[in-house]
Amino acid sequence: MAAWAKRLAGVRGVLLDISGVLYDSGEGGGTPIDGSVEAVARLKRSQLKVRFCTNESQKSRGELVRLLRRLGFDISEDEVTAPAPAACQILKERGLRPHLLIHDGVRPEFDQIDTSNPNCVVMADAGDDFSYRNMNQAFQLLMELERPVLISLGKGRYYKETSGLMLDVGAYMKALEYACGIEAEVVGKPSPEFFRSALQAMGLEAHQAVMIGDDIVGDVGGAQQCGMRALQVRTGKFRPSDEHHPEVQADGYVDNLAEAVDLLLQHAHE
Template structure:
């Protein structure tokens, strides 16, 4: 990715955890950089695979850290799930974190599908086995994300991906992905700011879900070396045509130059 391609970008999609904040603190320079972005008037959305908190709760958490956002600025898999499942006639059993329920479609009395997100400590054998029972009888599996892990307060933690893989293997089904790196998810977020995919750039700390996923969906992408970034990711990102910056603040400095 070149400075010229940065100049052609008309809107941004920003990952949240690992890009704007880490744990309970904003990353260095991120608040000031975000204010510069908002002042510029450039359209943006916060695009996150988080499946433990609602958009309203996430907006409140970000506001407490100094980021001026509302729930309407945020796109999550859960916020997109209801329309997708309804269009396909799916009546879901919810295997998600309880905190996420306000953003999810309602639990069906007679489910013919499973909607799975990062349930954290609520991934019990009983809950997984109930989901397996629906799938083995022909139900469809929808995944709000399939990230392998994320960096939490106590280091790296398992995300939803390993549990999606376990149910796929056990029930011999293939999950329909709603969150990143689904191309449809990136394109829907680009459409939310009224821009074609090729005019939008995704900024993230996850090489697979953020950078490679965005590139495969036709977006530009930038990898920041914070959050879950690991040695070697920068070279892979550059080979795929993405920009690399040490942080979100450094990226904004270059982008708004």
């Protein structure tokens, strides 16, 4: 047994990243990661609270949940904390009308948002829609605004598809930040507000929860800065160098979600 597993004592709830932990996206929707379907089922049968905390911004929650259920996962829409609904709330609160640099898959989340005469840009993982033309359109709009506001759904560097590593929204966010000389507001992990809204939905304090993710900075570092414990799985975008990251050290490293759940079920109630 890993010595660090003692650190799991007292955990009452688990926040699960989705992409790279539950499944790898790719052709035909994607592939579940070995053991993850059963691991989620075991967690749900346990006394631990479970919530899914994702930066997925190519799909609406509805589409994501349908895909995951098709892959065998026990998950429903109201168990998912995702950046698009959080962004919509911010837009409404601040009277912002976005130009949307997003994938068509996530567009339904913005159905109730006024996008006429835009006074900000909201960007998400647009995938192939990150064309030069679309990037330039967002850039020109920001340069015309007296107070340019750029909201980015996450700032991931890359994610893993079954076919290989893929550039994530963070790379394109950096491009617009540099071109416009501005700093984006990030909605999603690793923003503390985002983790706190997930904790609130579970009715837990940070010290009672553990985050499980494949992103050493966005998942592990972000959760730890909120006072949570955090494990990194060696699946998804994990790379061996993550275990020697210059700034972030996970509370533990596990081969996959199945191993994390084994250890949690053994040690959480100690």
